[in-house]
Amino acid sequence: GAVVSQHPSRVICKSGTSVKIECRSLDFQATTMFWYRQFPKQSLMLMATSNEGSKATYEQGVEKDKFLINHASLTLSTLTVTSAHPEDSSFYICSPSGGPYNEQFFGPGTRLTVL
Amino acid sequence: KQEVTQIPAALSVPEGENLVLNCSFTDSAIYNLQWFRQDPGKGLTSLLLIQSSQREQTSGRLNASLDKSSGRSTLYIAASQPGDSATYLCAVSPNSGAGSYQLTFGKGTKLSVIP
Numbered sequence: 001g002a003v004v005s006q007h008p009s010r011v012i013c014k015s016g017t018s019v020k021i022e023c024r025s026l027d028f029q030a031t032t033m034f035w036y037r038q039f040p041k042q043s044l045m046l047m048a049t050s051n052e053g054s055k056a057t058y059e060q061g062v063e064k065d066k067f068l069i070n071h072a073s074l075t076l077s078t079l080t081v082t083s084a085h086p087e088d089s090s091f092y093i094c095s096p097s098g099g100p101y102n103e104q105f106f107g108p109g110t111r112l113t114v115l
Numbered sequence: 116k117q118e119v120t121q122i123p124a125a126l127s128v129p130e131g132e133n134l135v136l137n138c139s140f141t142d143s144a145i146y147n148l149q150w151f152r153q154d155p156g157k158g159l160t161s162l163l164l165i166q167s168s169q170r171e172q173t174s175g176r177l178n179a180s181l182d183k184s185s186g187r188s189t190l191y192i193a194a195s196q197p198g199d200s201a202t203y204l205c206a207v208s209p210n211s212g213a214g215s216y217q218l219t220f221g222k223g224t225k226l227s228v229i230p
Contacts, residue, residue: 043220097216103149104216108158
């Protein structure tokens with residue numbers, strides 16, 4: 001299957017700081033990147049969809065100015081949580097699309113804890 | 116809006132037992148259905164993908180079925196092993212188009228296989 005990396009795997013930060021999460025599609029060009037988050041004991045919820053070279057589309061209830069997504073290349077997308085607050089603590093996971101696979105693959109996820 | 120429900124939320128079985136996990140979805144207009152495994156604090160591992168035109172898929176001890184018209188899928192695990200202990204997630208994608216790979220997830224079934 002597809003090889004997807006995410007960095008960092010875990011981050012702890014103080015409230016008010018910004019955190020950048022990188023997602024790399026290592027074996028195919030991801031024309032589309034999906035970003036999900038998962039709160040404890042909850043489903044994965046789609047946050048936003050980005051297409052390479054264009055602005056991301058955000059799901060209802062997700063603040064675009066708080067969760068900045070950059071998809072400048074076909075192998076790298078970044079999610080920046082700006083001015084993070086404790087309620088942003090969650091598991092963030094990316095999923096690239098556009099390769100030769102019918103199934104979706106996911107990165108290993110980033111556990112964000114905001115103190 | 117698509118909703119995915121998984122029953123039971125948690126399941127504990129003795130090693131060697133066969134088991135069935137259930138998934139239901141409210142909108143039968145799906146492109147495909149995918150079963151994933153998630154280990155604690157980890158990303159998602161794709162187990163099986165069933166296209167909307169298919170009825171079932173098999174991989175080793177796993178068999179997934181799809182009844183699109185009734186909005187149901189089952190994941191059958193034969194001869195369960197302690198290593199099967201994980202949370203199993205069901206996800207559906209909408210009809211083919213721009214959002215074909217955008218997934219809606221259930222909350223998962225947490226499986227514990229007791230040695």
